[in-house]
Amino acid sequence: MMKKWLAPLVAFALVASALTAFSVAAAPDRAEAASGADFDAGNIISDKNFYDAQSMSLDSIQSFLNQQVPTCRATSGPTCLKNYSMDTTTRQDSGQRCGTYPGGPGQSAARIIYNVSQVCGISPKALLVLLEKEQGIVTSSAPTAYMYRSATGFGCPDTAACDAQYYGFFNQVYGAALQFKRYAATPTSWSYQAGRTNNVFYHPNAACGTKPVYIQNQATASLYIYTPYTPNAAALNNMYGTGDSCSAYGNRNFFRLYTDWFGSTTGGTNPYGYVDAATAGFQQVAISGWAVDPDSTGAIRVDFYIDGQGVTSATADIDYPHLAPTLGASNTRHGFSKVITGVAPGAHSICAIAINVMAGGNTLLECRSFTVASGAPFGYIDQVSASPATIAVRGWAIDPDVVDPVTVRLSIDGREVVTARADVDKPSLPAVYPGWGSKHAFTLTATGIAPGAHSVCTTITNVGSGQDTRLGCSTVQIPSGSPQIYLDQASSTSPGVITLRGWALDPDTVDPVRVHVYLDGVLTTKLTADVEKASLATAFPGYGARHAFTASLTGVASGTRQVCVYAINQGPGENAGGCVNVVGPQGPPALYLDEVRATDLGQVLVRGWSVDPDTVDPVRVHVYVDGMLNTKFSADLAKESLSTAFPGYGAGHAFSTTLAGVGPGTHQICFYAINVGDGANTVACSSVRAVSGAPAILLDEASSPAVGTARLRGWTIDPDSVEALRVHVYVDGILTTKVTADVAKPSLATTYPPYGANHQFDVSVAGLRVGTHELCAFAINVGPGENRAACATVTVR
Incomplete structure (x- = not known):
């Protein structure tokens, strides 16, 4: 098990009892006989059962312990668990994964188990099973000191001795629960993870192999981290005994004990879930959420009641990815969504009930209040903008009594100037206001408006019950005056070139403005600010995006240059602009x-x-x-x-x-x-x-120029010396002569200038018998390296 939790990413930790078939007495009166056929390696226990801290009260824990050992036979050693007590200290988890444990004198074993379950959020049932799985201490009528010292096996890997800092019953129970919380808090930091296929070992002996297991939930992943083996077929076939030499029993025993004592590890509980939203719309309500029954991976039914009356149901079979971390990536189709129509205007309550399957009962997920609207229309103004002689208002409007578009009116300075139907598509509306559809947006545009401040009001015309709705009024300024100009870039990134980028806009026109550029006081270029810059359309509604400009000034002398840029005014106002100094690139290469x-x-x-x-x-x-x-x-x-x-x-x-x-x-x-x-x-x-090592040697000629004579001619250079090398000549493996390669060969001085030309040798060996001979010239190495030879076969005449 991962009791040595300081190295979570590298080592599979081992459980003290992982390899023990089960050495304690069988549990009395099983709640349900465990069968190996029911063991699901990917779902040993559900998250709900494992983390259900409210599954047993303090009294029920004590009663359970009493039932396991009717008569305590302990004499000289520690007493039985039902009678055990010890002093504990208040403990605060620095990682805040468990709450503060309330220490005190003479706390019973039941009290310790209960308190730990509450502060750490681990089921007391799971802790009882863990204690029995590891040491058999729950059912022992004569427990040993060792059982209490290492009660949960925390800090006791299979491959090493137990860690003394975790000794003691309280330390063991608290340490194990905290460790399970660490696993859940950092699920991707451990060797086994939920929501993926993991290769789980059968046994510490790697030769026993592994089993691919899709771990469906965090509780199962945590059990594998704590005890990193899965039972093989032999262990499961003899559920209450031993298997073979490759059998490990820790997780099998956890499943078996829980089933014996408390029933199904994954079922036997009521469904649960959550209502995400209940949103009223046009004579309807849309409700959504999710519902799961722990007894089944299939979709369950959800019934809906409005004002206490059953109206409809839905199957929770929609993919709900948020359930993957707890139920597994392949078990997420448990979402529901239902639109209930024909709901009268007014205030209502809607309740969602998850219908149980197998053991358990139905669960009321939640009741939500909602109101189906009627009466005056409503809406929202998204934007009011002004451009030359123009005011535009954008927004949306809905009348709760109809699904049809309504009329919206625009007034300026108390005078109605334009009306429009709110029938433009706005895709976001149905999610917020279901039933009305998306075609309820509008744009009201008034032109010919004089410069200055104006009062602008927008009104929705009512349909059916209610009255017209004033969406809002605001003061809008029709712009006028001098242009704005801004330089985004004025720089020289290459010699003789200055690059300019910016934008210019005159409030009196939506047309592009003219821009004049001066270099060192001299007009250099004229351009039109008509390049598209999308952000301008947002910053200046009504003016569009085509007000940017770019320019490259070439042939610019090096050094610091003054660049001035001016936007040429139209209408009221005057030209606007400014100057910057630009330094061209210069300096050393x-x-x-x-x-x-x-x-x-x-x-x-x-x-x-x-x-x-x-x-x-x-x-x-x-x-x-x-x-x-x-x-x-x-x-x-x-x-x-x-x-x-x-x-x-x-x-x-x-x-x-x-x-x-x-x-x-x-x-x-x-x-x-x-x-x-x-x-x-x-x-x-x-x-x-420079290149170092063995000499280079090359034969230019190997011949028999006269009767009984062989000739070798070539050159040799040692990279470690410019001096002429010694050359030893062997005939048929016998040293015949020694020479110095110091004859001039002009081409060498050209090819290898520092070594010069005097590296040639020319050797004639006389007195040879007629026939074929092997002649080898050995260049004698200088410095690093070794002698090198060049050989040739010569037929002597």
């Missing part, structure tokens, strides 16, 4: 080395990139090896990520080249990005060790 590594004799591969903020052109790069200039090049290769990282500069700023003439040993290689404009050169250095 950026330089980054992606790769610097030796690749061959005298060669180093270098890759990287460089960008100078003062220019979009490629940067010149100078490379120095050990302080000596080696090469120069332009960083002009394409690297697509650069165009994203440096907008406006393009991708052509990377470099990749091979440096030649790098001799043996470790070298300091420095790269200088040559600055353009403001700033200084940028340097980046890297320490590189």
Whole structure:
């Protein structure tokens, strides 16, 4: 079991009695004989039964204990559980998963079990079964000290000794209950989880295998975390005895004991549920919620009563995903929804009753009051907006006596100016006001309104009983005056370019306004603010969204530039605008080395990139090896990520080249990005060790130029030295001669500059018999590495 709960994500904890078939006396007078066929590995006990703290009173717990042991035979050891008592301390759970335990002197075992169940919300029945499953202490007429010391097996894994800090009856009962609350509070932190298929071991011996179990609820998941094994067929076939070597019994015994003592672990209880809403509408009420009977996973019936009279019923078979954490992801079709029509206007009460199946009785879920409206119409003004010479009002209106659209009137300064039918679709209305449909929205628009303040009132015309309803009045200002202008962006992200973004709006017109842009006091461009910007239509109702602008000023000199932007006024008012200073990108170049590594004799591969903020052109790069200039090049290769990282500069700023003439040993290689404009050169250095190891050797010729003579010609270089190497020549495996590879071969100086040309050897071996011979030239290694050979077969004439 997960008594060692400090590592919840990694270890399957083990139960002290998980492997014990059951060593205590059988329970007297079973409430129901347990059968292995009834054991559901995915639903060992329902959440309702496991967490039902009110399932037993203090007196009923004590009575139950008395019944289990009519005669206590304890003499020298501890007394039986029915007579046991101890002093307890007040305890507060720091994680607030259990309430405060009220400690006190001489508390009985029944009192401890009851108090823990109340403060932690765990069924007393579950705690009694746990005590019996772990130690057999409930039915023992002569319990041992060990039974009390580790009563619930908390802190006692199968694979280690019990933890002394959890010793004692009170500690054990409280600790186990708190642990079950921890499991429920953090369900995804443990190895076994409800609402998914879990591979549950049959036994600590992994060779016994696992069983895929869809765990349906948290209570079952918690039992598996506490005792991480499921019974195999052998254990279930002999429900009151032992199985085989791969049998574990902890969770089987929990199921068996609960069934023996209290009946079904998942059934035998009344249905339960909840009424989510009861909403009145047009001569109707809509009621919804969920209902479950613990005795069945099937949908149950829900009956509805209005004012005490049964009117209709519904089947709770609608998918209700919120039930997944408690009932399992495959057992969520328990929702109900019903619209009851023909309800007369006035105040009413509606009650929902869940109809029981199997054992138990019907459950009154809840009664709700509601009122079916009649009389004056009602509605809401969603928005009042003003634009040049125009006032618009949007909202919705319903008359409770009819489902048809009603008439809405708009008055300005006490004079009715426009009417409209509230027949525009508003999809959200049916959910709030069922029965009337969605076509009850309206828009009232009045034009030709003079600038200034106006009183605007909206009225709904009544139909049937009641009277007209004044939705509301407000003072509305028809705008006029100078335009507004705002710069969202004024920046230079690439050399010679300034980017402008913003918007401009004149209150006297809905048309786009003209915008003039000045650079350092000189008019540079004229444009129209007619680009769409959706937020403007919301911020300025009636004006629309096409009032934004963008502009790019090119050919701008580097440094700080003043940019002024003006919105050109229309009607009353004057031009509006302002100025900002924009600093173009400048400074030293950026330089980054992606790769610097030796690749061959005298060669180093270098890759990287460089960008100078003062220019979009490629940067010149100078490379120095050990302080000596080696090469120069332009960083002009394409690297697509650069165009994203440096907008406006393009991708052509990377470099990749091979440096030649790098001799043996470790070298300091420095790269200088040559600055353009403001700033200084940028340097980046890297320490590189040249290629090291065994020498290279190659045969250019293997021939027989004269009778009894063989010739070998080739070259060899050791990467660790520029000196000529020694070469040993073997004929048919016998050392024949030794030479130094110091003959000039001009091409070597070109290919391997630091090593020079003098690395060739030319050897003739005389006195050989006619026939085929194997000749091998061994280059003698210098420094790291080993000798290397080049061999050839020569036919001597």
